Amino acid sequence: MSKRTPNLAPGMVQLTLPLSSLPSQKLKAGSLRTSETVKEALRQALRSCGLSRETVADELTRLTGENVSIHQINNWTSTAKEDRSIPLEQLAALTIVTGDAGLARAALECSGWSVLAPEQHAYYELGRMTAEDRTRHRKKRDLLERIKA
Known part of the structure; x- marks a missing residue:
């Protein structure tokens, strides 16, 4: 093992996140x-x-x-x-x-x-596809309105 410290790029500093920005900080202690x-x-x-x-x-x-x-x-x-x-x-x-x-x-x-249990997965996929279809339909409607304008 080398005792030499690694040569980091000059001016580079690692920033740490404040704990208050972690999503888990919104949960009560022991809630999990x-x-x-x-x-x-x-x-x-x-x-x-x-x-x-x-x-x-x-x-x-x-x-x-x-x-x-x-x-x-x-x-x-x-x-x-x-x-x-x-x-x-x-x-x-x-x-x-x-x-x-x-x-x-x-x-x-x-x-x-x-x-989800394996038998519930088909319902999930159907719901996901339906949500995607609705999003696509909204985008298509918006585009058609822009074309008309």
Whole structure:
């Protein structure tokens, strides 16, 4: 390692953003705390999927390539173990194995983002296309009015 400081371009200074300009500053402290909600969503997904936790653990291990034990799943769902959160890498596999997107919904709910199930995606695409058509129609109408004038 060289102890020499890098030669930065003269006159170049890195500016920092004031914290008040961050979008997250509008939110109350702790307003994105979702640990209890996410744990409850996982418990509900495990109950409703009809699979044993051992089967879910085996399938998570198979899908992600990471060793997941029944004890880890028990820790993820335990309200007493607040320090054991569900790794984000397991979210897709948990959603597929349980067939329930409630876990992702619970994690994102307070941020204003939403999660669509595959069968809802067609409705979203149709709505997006309709909105694009309306925008195009407005632009076309404005252009025709300019041509007439």
